[in-house]
Amino acid sequence: MIPRPTPRRGLACPSDLDLDELLARDLAEANEARLRGHLEGCADCRARLAAFTAVEPPGWEEISARQPSFSRPARPRRWLPALGVATAALAALVLVARPRPTPGPGARTKGTLALTVIVKRATGGVETLTDGAPLRAGDEIRFSAASAKPGYAVVLGLDAAPAVTVYLPASGATPVAVAAGSGQVLPGSIVADATPGTERLVLLRCDAQPEAPLLRETAARALAAAGGRPERVGPLGTGCDETSVLVHKAPPR
Amino acid sequence: MAAQRNLEVVYARHSRSVYRRALRLLGDAEAARDATQEVFVRVLRAGGEVPVEPTPTAWLYRVTTNLCLNRLRDRNRQEALLAANYVGADIAPAAAEARAALRQLLARIPEDLHEVAVYFFVDELTYDEIAPLLQVSRRTVSNRLAAFRTLVAELSSERRSAS
Numbered sequence A: 001m002i003p004r005p006t007p008r009r010g011l012a013c014p015s016d017l018d019l020d021e022l023l024a025r026d027l028a029e030a031n032e033a034r035l036r037g038h039l040e041g042c043a044d045c046r047a048r049l050a051a052f053t054a055v056e057p058p059g060w061e062e063i064s065a066r067q068p069s070f071s072r073p074a075r076p077r078r079w080l081p082a083l084g085v086a087t088a089a090l091a092a093l094v095l096v097a098r099p100r101p102t103p104g105p106g107a108r109t110k111g112t113l114a115l116t117v118i119v120k121r122a123t124g125g126v127e128t129l130t131d132g133a134p135l136r137a138g139d140e141i142r143f144s145a146a147s148a149k150p151g152y153a154v155v156l157g158l159d160a161a162p163a164v165t166v167y168l169p170a171s172g173a174t175p176v177a178v179a180a181g182s183g184q185v186l187p188g189s190i191v192a193d194a195t196p197g198t199e200r201l202v203l204l205r206c207d208a209q210p211e212a213p214l215l216r217e218t219a220a221r222a223l224a225a226a227g228g229r230p231e232r233v234g235p236l237g238t239g240c241d242e243t244s245v246l247v248h249k250a251p252p253r
Numbered sequence B: 001m002a003a004q005r006n007l008e009v010v011y012a013r014h015s016r017s018v019y020r021r022a023l024r025l026l027g028d029a030e031a032a033r034d035a036t037q038e039v040f041v042r043v044l045r046a047g048g049e050v051p052v053e054p055t056p057t058a059w060l061y062r063v064t065t066n067l068c069l070n071r072l073r074d075r076n077r078q079e080a081l082l083a084a085n086y087v088g089a090d091i092a093p094a095a096a097e098a099r100a101a102l103r104q105l106l107a108r109i110p111e112d113l114h115e116v117a118v119y120f121f122v123d124e125l126t127y128d129e130i131a132p133l134l135q136v137s138r139r140t141v142s143n144r145l146a147a148f149r150t151l152v153a154e155l156s157s158e159r160r161s162a163s
Helices: A016-023 A029-041 A043-054 A060-066 A212-225 B002-026 B029-045 B056-071 B075-083 B096-106 B112-122 B127-134 B138-162
Strands: A079-081 A092-094 A113-120 A126-128 A134-136 A140-147 A151-159 A163-168 A176-178 A181-185 A190-192 A197-206 A241-249
Touching: A016 A029, A016 A043, A016 B002, A016 B056, A029 A043, A043 B002, A060 B002, A060 B029, A113 A197, A113 A241, A140 A151, A140 A197, A151 A212, A163 A212, A212 B002, B002 B029, B002 B056, B002 B112, B029 B056, B056 B112, B056 B127, B112 B127, B112 B138, B127 B138
Parallel strands: none
Antiparallel strands: A079 A190, A092 A134, A113 A126, A113 A140, A140 A181, A140 A190, A151 A163, A151 A176, A151 A197, A197 A241
């Protein structure tokens, strides 16, 4: 056998690669269970794992700014950021906001988290959307949250493209903290364009600062599982509290 | 566009392990950031997808390792990495003088043996762990490590005879 220095890890301890695979959720269920079992009984390995998670890699925003080829070309959006919208289409849309049906496992919504959609009409006036209230292209939407617990807010849009868009926090923006309480208007707004279709707007409240790309990936899986139909999407299973409204943007009458 | 979207997801999941590995091998935060970026450039060229065999993390581990070894253009640094972790029958790793001698020896060893040596001596992976990572047999791992050690021993002997 080839000699080498005194091992830094015990004979039964996982390698650095094993720990990285655990953190990346690469391992098969049985291997992950075995590894987690070892960690429960090995303080040294728990310390190693903690040291791994303490490493802060460069953020996506930094790395994509340094490497322009990483940036995605803009795709046509069903909603437009409020800033920079030059024109408003003439089509009338209808937005119907209704609570999600019975929450499933992983969706802890009732009484803990609520989403209110506030509309500033292109023609003037501000109101809270109710079922069946018409929404015209150019109307500006903001979100208001009520939460039983403090945390970080994320708003996702799941549309029928099918695609998932992170509306909040805006790309490159810092995480949005929410406190325990009601009537918390979240930063930023979006403006409805004239594209008809159905979209589910999901508000998440996470205990830790969320990694938006991972949440988007999770939402994309849920959307795919629902056959790409936002109205059929069940709980996303992100581990965060969640609530949502379903938006149906009908073509002009 | 799909490639970029995939890349962002892959980055969120794996950037920490890639960066940590680069930092471990290069020992410099800025160099590790550059290496991390370069690894994901390669992922983008592959359509934003990472092979699932042996695992995505293992594939990125290997890409990062080879990239970092290539980045250590100053062979002294590459050799220092191995010398600090290698112990052979004839050279004790504790003495700075011995490590310097080993670095000189490593400079004469083919680079393709360095990768397997890094996994064994630096990462402390076993034969059974290295084999799937390199996607070779356990015997091949054993042979490459034996070739590495034999070369070190031969060169060490030559050095002693010359002095």
